[in-house]
Each structure stands twice: as structure tokens, then as C-alpha cells.
Amino acid sequence: MLLAEIALTRSEPGAETAARHALQAAAATDYAPSAELLRLQRLLDEHETSGLAAIATTRARKVFMFTDIVSSSTLVEVLGDEGWDHLLHWHDQTLRAIFAGHAGEEINRIGDGFFVAFDGAADALACAVAVQRALAAHRRDHGFAPHVRIGIHQAEATRQGHDYQGRGVHQAARIGGAADGDDILVSQETLDGVEGFATSEPRLIALKGFSDPATVVSVAWRT
Secondary structure (H helix, E strand, O other): OHHHHHHHHOOOOOHHHHHHHHHHHHHOOOOOOOHHHHHHHHHHHHHHHHHHHHOOEEEEEEEEEEEEEOOHHHHHHHHHHHHHHHHHHHHHHHHHHHHHHOOOEEEEEEOOEEEEEEOOHHHHHHHHHHHHHHHHHHHHHHOOOOOEEEEEEEEEEEEEOOEEEOHHHHHHHHHHHHOOOOOEEEEHHHHOOOOOOOEOOOEEEOOOOOOOOEEEEEEOOOO
16 A cells, blocks of 8 residues: 555556555455555545546446455465465466456456456356356366455446546445355346346345445356
């Protein structure tokens, strides 16, 4: 977070995107906002306001997906740096190929996960199912693959350059953070009009930082 603050203060290239995604990654955790996070958000708000006129922005309705490796710190400890780097390289290549095959646009790589946007919910759901099945197949055939949680939410957001921001993006990140390992957690409204996917019964979950709970379902992906 400190590096993001310094980059913003110096107006370094890419500083805004790095700061936004640092905040999004923090939003997917259960930690209360720290003074450092609040300071970074204030700096980002000031920086975006001052440069708004120079940046073309548009509003777009997209389906946002956040993925995250579960218990990554434990994996790093067990595998060591070299083993973790190898696993992460395989994970990134595998997921990126699946995103591309389902018309997913990688917006950013955040920590050990991804932020991806889709034009339609069916593509996003099919992609998430393909990810979980690919990981399960590798686990079955080779003995191990990381457990990944996935959150999906359709919303309108502001696009600045290659990035998206806004309430809907934060909701998607929170939904991803609420998913369990191997889970595909989707806001119920994202499924409206989409057929062909079996789901759990809807349930309400609290999203940290939002006053209203979200209605979500888990998508069944095991064959």
C-alpha cells in the first residue's frame, strides 16, 4: 500500500490502476479498513478528480469475475518460493487460456487471482465452470492443483482506459471474497435470463462495506 501511495504522490504512470486494484484486493478480504487503506482511497480520489478531464470515461454494463487462490500463504510456505513460482505460472497460463476461450477480457492480475470482464453472463458462468473443471481434472490426474474461489456479478461500471471502477466492481470483489474454495458464487440477478446452469438455493450474504445484503447462489460445476 505504501508503494501505491508513493506512486500516486509522484504521479507515476499506472499509479491509479495499481492503487485501485490494491484497494479491490483489500475489499475481497474480511479486514476492516485501516488508516493506510483510507489514506490511499483519499489520495486516489484526489488524483482521479484532478485528472478526470484528461481521461476518457464511458459507462458499460459488464459481467465481472474475480478469482483467487485459497490459502496461498500456506502454499508458499509448503512449496517454497521456487515451487510457488512454478505453480503460479501454471495457474496463470491455465486460467488465461480459459478466459480467452470464453470471450473474457483480463482487466488485471491481482495478487494470485484475476479480475476479468465479460459481455454476457452465460460466457462468464461457462468460463467459471471450465476453470473449476480444469483444476479438478489436473488434481485428479496429477495429484494436485490449487483450490480457487470465483465470484461473479453483473453491473454497470465506469471504464477508464482499460480499467473498470465503481460500486459494481467492488460488489463483485466482495462476492468473490465470500466464496469458499472450489466455489463459484454468483449474484442472483446475474442469472436472470440465463439457462443451462444448476445452482444452489438463493441465500443472503453480507458484503463488507455495503449496507444491503446480496442474494447469491453457488453454481454446480461437478459432473
